[in-house]
Amino acid sequence: MSDVEAPVLRDLQSAATSHRGDRIFNRTIAAAAFTALIVLAGITVFLGAQAIPVLQEQGLSFLTTSVWNPPDYGIWGMLYGSVLLAAIALVIAVPVSLLLSVFMVFLAPRPVAAVLTNLVDLMAAIPSVIIGLWAFYVLAPVSEGWQQLMNQYLGWIPIFANNSGNFSGTPFTAGFVLAIMMIPIVTSVTREVLGRTPPELINASEALGCSLWTMLRYVALPYGRGGLVGGVMLGLGRALGETIAVFFVLKIVFDPVNYYNIIESGGGSVATLIVSKFGEASGPYETQLLLAAGFFLNMMTLIVNVIANLIVNRTGRLQS
Amino acid sequence: MSTIVFDPSALPALAEQKPQTPWGRRTSRFRIAVVLAVVIPAIVVAALFAFSEIPGAVIMVAIYFPLQILAAVAAAIAVRGTKAAGDSVIIVSAIGATIFSGVVLVSLLWSIITKGLQAMSVAFIFQNNEYISPSTPLGYGGIGHAILGTILIVAISALIAVPLGVMTALYITEVRGRAVPYVRFFVQAMSGVPSVVAGLFILTVLILSGALNNSAFAAGLAYAILMLPTVARTAEEVLKLVPDDLRTGALALGSTRARVALRVVVPAAKTGIITAAILGIARVVGETAPLLLTALKNDKTVLNPFSDPISALPTYIFTNVAQPYPDAVLRAWGAALALMVLVAVLFTVTRVLSAKRPGQ
Numbered sequence: 001m002s003d004v005e006a007p008v009l010r011d012l013q014s015a016a017t018s019h020r021g022d023r024i025f026n027r028t029i030a031a032a033a034f035t036a037l038i039v040l041a042g043i044t045v046f047l048g049a050q051a052i053p054v055l056q057e058q059g060l061s062f063l064t065t066s067v068w069n070p071p072d073y074g075i076w077g078m079l080y081g082s083v084l085l086a087a088i089a090l091v092i093a094v095p096v097s098l099l100l101s102v103f104m105v106f107l108a109p110r111p112v113a114a115v116l117t118n119l120v121d122l123m124a125a126i127p128s129v130i131i132g133l134w135a136f137y138v139l140a141p142v143s144e145g146w147q148q149l150m151n152q153y154l155g156w157i158p159i160f161a162n163n164s165g166n167f168s169g170t171p172f173t174a175g176f177v178l179a180i181m182m183i184p185i186v187t188s189v190t191r192e193v194l195g196r197t198p199p200e201l202i203n204a205s206e207a208l209g210c211s212l213w214t215m216l217r218y219v220a221l222p223y224g225r226g227g228l229v230g231g232v233m234l235g236l237g238r239a240l241g242e243t244i245a246v247f248f249v250l251k252i253v254f255d256p257v258n259y260y261n262i263i264e265s266g267g268g269s270v271a272t273l274i275v276s277k278f279g280e281a282s283g284p285y286e287t288q289l290l291l292a293a294g295f296f297l298n299m300m301t302l303i304v305n306v307i308a309n310l311i312v313n314r315t316g317r318l319q320s
Numbered sequence: 321m322s323t324i325v326f327d328p329s330a331l332p333a334l335a336e337q338k339p340q341t342p343w344g345r346r347t348s349r350f351r352i353a354v355v356l357a358v359v360i361p362a363i364v365v366a367a368l369f370a371f372s373e374i375p376g377a378v379i380m381v382a383i384y385f386p387l388q389i390l391a392a393v394a395a396a397i398a399v400r401g402t403k404a405a406g407d408s409v410i411i412v413s414a415i416g417a418t419i420f421s422g423v424v425l426v427s428l429l430w431s432i433i434t435k436g437l438q439a440m441s442v443a444f445i446f447q448n449n450e451y452i453s454p455s456t457p458l459g460y461g462g463i464g465h466a467i468l469g470t471i472l473i474v475a476i477s478a479l480i481a482v483p484l485g486v487m488t489a490l491y492i493t494e495v496r497g498r499a500v501p502y503v504r505f506f507v508q509a510m511s512g513v514p515s516v517v518a519g520l521f522i523l524t525v526l527i528l529s530g531a532l533n534n535s536a537f538a539a540g541l542a543y544a545i546l547m548l549p550t551v552a553r554t555a556e557e558v559l560k561l562v563p564d565d566l567r568t569g570a571l572a573l574g575s576t577r578a579r580v581a582l583r584v585v586v587p588a589a590k591t592g593i594i595t596a597a598i599l600g601i602a603r604v605v606g607e608t609a610p611l612l613l614t615a616l617k618n619d620k621t622v623l624n625p626f627s628d629p630i631s632a633l634p635t636y637i638f639t640n641v642a643q644p645y646p647d648a649v650l651r652a653w654g655a656a657l658a659l660m661v662l663v664a665v666l667f668t669v670t671r672v673l674s675a676k677r678p679g680q
Contacts, residue, residue: 019576019577021576021578022576022577022578024578025495025576025577025578025581025582026495026497026577026578028487029487029490029491029494029495029581030491030495030497030499032483032484032487032488032491033487033488033491033492033495033499033503034499034503034506035484035488035548036488036503036506036507036509036510036548036549036552037502037503037506039510039513039521039545039548040506040509040510040513042521042525043513043517043518043521046521046524046525047517047520047521047524050524095413095417096417096420096421097417099410099413099414099416099417099418100414100417100418100421102410102414103414103415103417103418107411107414107415116418118671119422119425120421121667122425122664122667123421123424123425123428125602125663125664125666125667126428126606126660126663127605127606127607127608127634127659127660127663128606128607128608129606129608129634129637129638129656129659130428130432130606130637130656130659130660131428132641133637133641133652133653133656134427134428134431134432136641136642137431137649138427138431145375145377146377149375149377149378153378153382180424183421183424187421211403211404211406211407212406212407212410212411213406213407213409213410214406216410234512237512240514241512241513241514241515241516241517242514243514243515243516243608243609244608244609244634244638248641248642271514271516271609274516274520274609274613275516275609275612275613278612278613279612284528287528290520291520291523291524294516294517294520297514297516297517298513298514298517301512301513301514301517302509302512302513304512305508305509305511305512306509306512308512309505309508309509309512313508
């Protein structure tokens, strides 16, 4: 719809609101449109209400220590673990997604690109519990082998150190699974952003003798920078909130916090903590602790997601 | 005597000639270089696989990939000069990334299908799990109760989220009030709510307060939170595709705004709205975390959406993963296949529907 037509309709609308049926219609629709706001506010208020008594009882150490031993509770290790997993996922998923979308937009013949688009969307539609099942039985055993090799050849780099000899339930495997879930989400945005590079800019750069590399470096990437960053952050929001796929491949460890040994068994994730502790919650207080953890998880993903959407919206509307 | 005008259509040979692109011409030198750049690394790697003790993963990552890039760079320099070297790196990496994603997708689908089919049988689809323990052999029990549970929960959430989502979209495209940017912003923010948080929200507000049991209805509400943003955003896109001529035409004939929206715009975008609903369903159908918090699990068949805990396909998979009994694990794969078939059907329907444009 072009911008020229909108004001015309707006005038018609202002003329029509004198009609009583229309006023009722407009109010009903407007009320329904605020469901999103009400739900978001409800989540913040009700989970926040559970977080306040927890913070009063545990103090700030609920956020700064890493322990799950009555009567002391702290989720620092889980918060940090979520970020670490997301970082591993980003390192794997961003280059793959960017290259995949470069292939789809600039290299592949149109029919191939159309098939790839559908396959990427299909990959995005696979439920996370199925990816978790696959990761537990198919990926994790293979990944253990990869990690042993990494440790063998690159063990002198601190992040690839492993002293326990146990390569199962590592942040690397969990991050890899998250990367697989991020790739289709990020790719669908980056593909659209790269596809919107104005053809006249591409043609002009080709006429000036630019190679594909130069065109990407000086035309397509700078032109779509905002959308690319936003797409990556949307994927990041998903990775921070993902629960079930991580549940199957990560061993939750509170103490000591695994800061950087990504191929050492044990790590943390807030979302996974909630599901894994909920079933064995010993009473209302422990449930309340999990609700408080959910509050902080929601705040974290909400902030990432809002920033992502602001960036994406600034560069033109896109579907996520 | 008329002026002679150059008319390419008068010269059939010229009219049929395709545009010349000398820069894209494939010389035989180019073809040979590409073939060599593909074949030589492949031969080297095949030889390493056959005659050396180096682990396969190391060969692929540390030898094949760098070697393939080097070969492509060498071929590019030989044919097109040093400036083409960067291009060849990008092309090889892009193809590599595509193959990587393809391998992951194929591995996923292959394991779901092959392992899922081992569990499939008529009994598996229709029976429930009432008298089944994890060690029971595969011939008995199945996912009938979980399929019913998924249908029940998804239907409840669709009944709530689809009308609200479409109304949200109508606000943006038809009512066009002052709050449009805010509504859009909140819908986007809502799409980022983690599924586990949606479950916690319903848990604390409705279940812990005693308003609802652990039931299909509670799970449906949690699903609705996740479904609403998808429906609203997709419905907004399709309502926007309805030509403004239809709106102005109906208004000119004396319709009220409400009638334009409900009798003209929504029917014109009918298939699009169905697509939006199906996309919303596909978004939530595999979500597990909200179910674990709100619906719990139940091995019996439950039909009352308010009374009892209920199992759905995702929770059924969840409880059977990591069981020490191979048959229980196969049940999980079987349920995964059923869920994947459901998702694939929904996916295909949206593709077929959205191939048609609304308003036609």
